[in-house]
Amino acid sequence: MGKKLRNVMLHMIGTVMTASLIFGNAVCVFAEETKREESTETVSDAEMTPNSEKLVSQKAPEVGLKEATLNKTDVLNSLVGVTRLFYNGEFSGKFVVNTEPYLEIYSADNAGSEVAGKIYPASVGVVEEWGPEWTKVSSGNVTGYISTKDISIGYDAEMLAKEIGHREVTVTAESLNIRQAADVGSDVVATAIQSEVFPVVESGEEWIQIDFGDGKGFVASEYVEENLNLDEAVSIAEEQAKAAADSAESAADPANGEKTGSAAASTTASTPLSVSSDEVYLLACMVYVESGAEPYEGQLAVANVILNRVKDPRFDDTIAEVIYAPGQFPGAHNGVLDGVLYDGPSESCMRAAQEALAGVNNIGGYYYFNGYVDLSTVSEYLVIGGHTFYNY
Secondary structure, rough: OHHHHHHHHHHHHHHHHHHHHHHHHHHHHHHHHHHHHHHHHHHHHHOOOOOOHHHHHHHHHOOOOOHHOOOOHHHHHHHHHHHHOOOOOOOOOOEOOOOOOEEEEEEOOOOOEEEEEEEHHHHEEEEEEEEOEEEEEEOOOOOEEHHHOOEEEHHHHHHHHHHHHHEEEEEEEOEEEOOOOOOOOEEEEEEEEOOEEEEEEEEEOOOEEEEOOOEEEEHHHHHEEEEEEEEEEEEEHHHHHHHHHHHHHHOHHHHHHOOHHHHOOOOEEOOOOOOEEEEHHHHHHHHHHHOOOOOHHHHHHHHHHHHHHOOOOOOOOOOHHHHHOOOOHHHOOHHHHHHHHHHHHOHHHHHHHHHHHEEEEEOOOOOOOEOOHHHHOOOOEEEEOEEEEEEO
8 A cells, every 4th residue: 555545544534533523522512411401301390399399409500609709899899889999089098078167186096185286177188097986197287186987088088179179270371361251262351470370160171260350251271270279287386376366466456346444455375275176166156145246356355254264263164064154144045055056156256266265365364244344343344345354
């Protein structure tokens, strides 16, 4: 037999064997599928009989482990949502607060520790260490601990910031036209120079409406940089310094209130008091009840009368106890204070309460005040606005 013929025969034998193997495998697969269908049919028939629990249980499909197991990402995603889980935006690692009147930042992770600073509404900071109850943060020149439940972090921080933040644009071109409408052919109403900053009225992709002082206009977005501005925390020392400066400025303005009596009112520093935000609010409301219509100096003086009593052992020890003491402040017992607590105090009364707590004192050691006082019955007195402040 020739070599060529032998090779042809070997090739044909190989082809036949391969076809046999394929056919054999197909037959096996068909037999396996037929067996599986028969088993399924048997179980299905068994379900029709009264005693079929064992067979029915065999019908349950086997599920692979990888199909039944959720990884940590799946679990977290189902709890917090994909947007929060994979958030990596502008406020990643940051927090935002918007709590009235403010939140205290403590030096340690408990409310009994020293107050390092205060953070007011619409403020932002950096999350240093997160905890379920206390989170270590930094904002401005303050680093300390704040209650975790009172802050918004990451995605939630961005959503809150967009709601409460103040948007501004900074001009990046050397000179920029401010137009009457969002159109390059519109009239120019003003011209801005590089680094000027303007509040945003409405954002847009191509044009941004701004408030330029004398009115509203539009600038091309490609020539400005838009930012979302939020405040930062202030330390106790910073707040005291600002309060003293503001009070000194107010005292220097004669329009702030008439000052007559045995001695002129002067602003001095007294011992600051660290109290809860609820007590600050209560003090501000009481100041509003007693002196809401008075000049600011009169409101600051009323706040200091209350705090002078808190510091004196002859009176009660807390702001609430002093305010609600029998026979002292009628508004605390006749429902007037309750109404103010519900509606809130004026901005000036809140400021007076905060400055008095920070140590700004414009009346010294007076413990009493009234609209009318028989001066022959007091040892010293000071008149501010419609109130006379005195001691027996």
